[in-house]
Amino acid sequence: MRIIKEHSERRAEIVDAAEALFASKGYASTTISDILEALNIAKGTFYHYFASKEALMDAAIERYIDAEMIVAQAVADDPHISAHEKMFRILTGAGRDKKRGDRLEKEASAVGNADMHQRTMASIVLRLSPILEGIVRQGMREGSFRTEYPRECMEILLAASEFLLHGSAFAWGGAERLQKAKALAWMAEKALGAEQGRFSYLYKKYEGDGACCDQC
Incomplete structure (x- = not known):
């Protein structure tokens, strides 16, 4: 069953995941693919919220x-x-x-x-x-x-x-x-x-x- 989340909730989840990855791997070493994998979301979902x-x-x-x-x-x-x-x-x-x-x-x-x-x-x-x-x-x-x-x-x-x-x-x-x-x-x-x-x-x-x- 597909779970649909509120815009602000999904956006906050992406920021949370990014902060955790930046802390563990460093900003330079963290890729967008890392963030997608951590959240199990599609690339299109990421770019819906953030341009880069x-x-x-x-x-x-x-x-x-x-x-x-x-x-x-x-x-x-x-x-x-x-x-x-x-x-x-x-x-x-x-x-x-x-x-x-x-x-x-x-x-x-x-x-x-x-x-x-x-x-x-x-x-x-x-x-x-x-x-x-x-x-x-x-x-x-x-x-x-x-x-x-x-x-x-x-x-x-x-x-x-x-x-x-x-x-x-x-x-x-x-x-x-x-x-x-x-x-x-x-x-x-x-x-x-x-x-x-x-x-x-x-x-x-x-x-x-x-x-x-x-x-x-």
Whole structure:
């Protein structure tokens, strides 16, 4: 008996299978035939949902970003924690699937598609900056932040972080990356009128010590 599945369910199954294969074999070594075999579907079914393997990777990344935004928004909406604590949790990835994110970032870099990487970074900046803007405004009410440009500051800081620290355009060594992260933390404190040292967690992970909750 033929099983007919909803469009969104079938699409999600294809993305799930692709993510698993990318994780086990790597993006470059995974073929569309591998995905078809894993799901026992016809080639026509695959191309009904995705134009290419790159489009499939794009969908996997976008789905991951969707999940990231849900977690970030939940933190931002919590009325019981301070703006500094919210910022700390979101920027350090508390409650997020970091391993999955790191894996997707690594495999995405193997695609060799600069346009895809640029779209990914732009999506993160455009979707996360409004959430962080709300947190900055909370901090302004609490007296811990002071800035005339809450949205723009977050857009610039996020763009710098994504491009300089997480992007593949620069082959920074460990010491260079740490220095950039320290500069980013300094700029965040200056731009948001925050107490010196409040954003040191942005570079702690590059020292290998992790982030320190007492900064918040």
